[in-house]
Amino acid sequence: MGVSFWEDPYPVYKTFQDRSGVFWDEMLEVWVVAGRSAVNTVLRSPAMSSDWLRLNVSESTARDFPELERMLLGWFMLMDPPDHTRNRRALQPFFTRNRVEGLAEEFRDIVATRLELVRPLDGVDIASDFAAPVAGAMLARVLDVPVGVMVGAAVHMTAIASFLAQPHKREFAERAAAAVDRLNGLYRELAPDLSRDSALFPLMGDDPKAPEDPYLHTAHLLSFAGQETTAGLIASGLLHLLREPGLYKEVAAGHADPDAVVEELLRFDTPVPQVPRVALSDLTVDGRTIRAGDRVLVLLAAANRDWHHTRDADVLDFARNQRHMAFGVGIHYCLGAPIARRGAKTAISEWTAAFPEVRLVPESVRWAVGTGFRRLESALVQPA
Numbered sequence: 001m002g003v004s005f006w007e008d009p010y011p012v013y014k015t016f017q018d019r020s021g022v023f024w025d026e027m028l029e030v031w032v033v034a035g036r037s038a039v040n041t042v043l044r045s046p047a048m049s050s051d052w053l054r055l056n057v058s059e060s061t062a063r064d065f066p067e068l069e070r071m072l073l074g075w076f077m078l079m080d081p082p083d084h085t086r087n088r089r090a091l092q093p094f095f096t097r098n099r100v101e102g103l104a105e106e107f108r109d110i111v112a113t114r115l116e117l118v119r120p121l122d123g124v125d126i127a128s129d130f131a132a133p134v135a136g137a138m139l140a141r142v143l144d145v146p147v148g149v150m151v152g153a154a155v156h157m158t159a160i161a162s163f164l165a166q167p168h169k170r171e172f173a174e175r176a177a178a179a180v181d182r183l184n185g186l187y188r189e190l191a192p193d194l195s196r197d198s199a200l201f202p203l204m205g206d207d208p209k210a211p212e213d214p215y216l217h218t219a220h221l222l223s224f225a226g227q228e229t230t231a232g233l234i235a236s237g238l239l240h241l242l243r244e245p246g247l248y249k250e251v252a253a254g255h256a257d258p259d260a261v262v263e264e265l266l267r268f269d270t271p272v273p274q275v276p277r278v279a280l281s282d283l284t285v286d287g288r289t290i291r292a293g294d295r296v297l298v299l300l301a302a303a304n305r306d307w308h309h310t311r312d313a314d315v316l317d318f319a320r321n322q323r324h325m326a327f328g329v330g331i332h333y334c335l336g337a338p339i340a341r342r343g344a345k346t347a348i349s350e351w352t353a354a355f356p357e358v359r360l361v362p363e364s365v366r367w368a369v370g371t372g373f374r375r376l377e378s379a380l381v382q383p384a
């Protein structure tokens with residue numbers, strides 16, 4: 001049996017790029033943007049909107065689920081300026097590189113505690129036993145909320161991710177709406193005990209018993225944007241290293257620059273492979289004109305391997321030193337990039353140092369299907 005799209009989407013992305021940097025997909029009724037320079041132009045253009053309502057005009061089933069619609073309208077990732085700018089600016093101080101680097105020691109403790117619990121002798125799943133709990137605990141620390149809240153939130157994220165990837169499917173909307181309901185319950189319960197130092201605290205309003213929408217919606221957005229993505233990078237990063245035993249040994253021995261390792265893993269297998277946009281006005285890119293009202297799918301993962309401009313694009317090479325687009329480009333550039341970088345650097349360095357002699361069980365590798373994230377579901381590791 002051949003390798004499926006979800007196991008390795010890159011051959012499909014390559015056929016897109018061979019066709020053109022920008023093309024209209026008749027079946028999906030969307031512009032596909034796959035070339036590196038085209039991705040850069042589209043994401044920096046004020047002609048492109050991230051607005052949730054515009055992205056899903058007319059056929060959207062979301063309107064039948066008002067709480068779901070309300071939540072997505074409250075995510076500043078799906079807003080345009082000036083609302084986007086105002087909301088993002090309010091959170092920025094909590095996500096600076098300096099603040100996150102100040103938590104480096106605590107991130108190391110989180111990883112060390114987890115490493116005490118996992119023993120390759122019995123077989124360890126790098127996705128569910130290591131990457132997911134570690135990423136959840138790191139995000140809980142950054143947001144100053146109990147780990148249990150992040151664990152609870154994580155359970156509901158797949159439903160929301162599946163809906164965002166395919167918003168016209170009614171059963172996905174139903175499941176996502178139920179997830180929003182549970183998440184609201186979880187964060188309402190947390191509100192009276194929330195630390196005053198939390199990034200979420202200023203958004204709560206005066207009455208912790210009836211926290212305001214900006215608190216709930218931002219809590220959902222950060223749980224969604226921060227957890228699966230970082231877990232995905234750690235898990236798929238370790239998987240790709242385990243598939244290249246020479247590179248794994250190099251990293252385990254501390255012979256590779258940990259920053260370069262993480263940057264190359266982000267380029268090589270991009271945890272958020274695509275971001276959606278809709279055109280507010282006409283925009284001509286690579287000689288093709290995207291018209292106002294057209295929907296656009298921007299393939300960050302394809303741009304990161306741009307086969308026409310990248311030497312040995314399908315090879316992991318820590319000396320490459322190439323800027324990638326895994327955190328997006330322009331005004332929506334990932335707010336949590338310092339957390340993801342520091343988190344993955346700590347997790348991957350400490351794991352490989354603790355377990356220099358392990359091997360992957362190839363038949364245990366499973367990727368999630370049908371979500372907008374690239375998510376490794378499981379991959380077992382045993383003693384070599």
Ligand code: HEM
Nearest residue numbers: 077225226229230233271275327328332334335336339340
């Ligand atoms: C490897 C991990 C991560 C990857 C690959 C990633 C990727 C991305 C990408 C591609 C975008 C741009 C979306 C767009 O243009 O529409 C984005 C935005 C965002 N990310 Fe991340 N992310 C990661 C981790 C995090 C973490 C840890 C957080 C923190 C909670 C976070 C919070 C956000 C937020 C709030 C936005 C919206 C920014 C805006 O609209 O201005 N992300 N991320």
